[in-house]
Structures are given as C-alpha cells and as structure tokens.
Amino acid sequence: MIWSFELLSPLQELKGHNGCVRCSAFSLDGVLLATGDDNGEIRIRIWSVSDGQLLHLCAPISVEEGAATHGGWVTDVCFSPDSKMLVSAGGYLKP
Incomplete structure (x- = not known):
C-alpha cells in the first residue's frame, strides 16, 4: 500500500507480490x-x-539459463539519482 499522510488513507494498493516484501x-x-x-x-x-x-518485473535468471541473480532474498533496493538504474542487494553480489 502507498499511504497519504495528509489523508491518512491508502492512495494505491500494489497487487502482485505473493511472497514477503522485504524492501522498497x-x-x-x-x-x-x-x-x-x-x-x-x-x-x-x-x-x-x-x-x-x-511497470516492470525484474526477475532473476533461472537455474536453467545460468546463475541466479542473488543468493538470497532482496534485502535492499536503491535508485540512482537520475532513476535510470536500480541497485539491489541480497544474499551476495555477482558481477
């Protein structure tokens, strides 16, 4: 949910995650x-x-296609200042 502090009510309900949302x-x-x-x-x-x-679903590479993107949950995400890149952190980083 995206909440408004001014209205004290939800502005948007985000539907799509089936698992636990760990970061935003x-x-x-x-x-x-x-x-x-x-x-x-x-x-x-x-x-x-x-x-x-x-707008976009960033899914990892499957095991059949190659190595997975992370070795565990996504624990943090951060946009670049121009919003053109997103960094995610979790289990471990891969090049």
Missing part, C-alpha cells in the same frame, strides 16, 4: 517505487506511484 524505495523524483520480495525466486517490481500500475 522511492525514486528521488517520487515517480517510481521499487519493491523486492522472496517468493522462492528473487523478484523486484517497479511501480508507478501515481496510479499503482506495475
């Missing part, structure tokens, strides 16, 4: 929200703050 971060301009979960596989979702629409 707003872009610096407040337009985007990134959320990370641990639904068996690592999932990061990028949302539009204004309407709650899912």
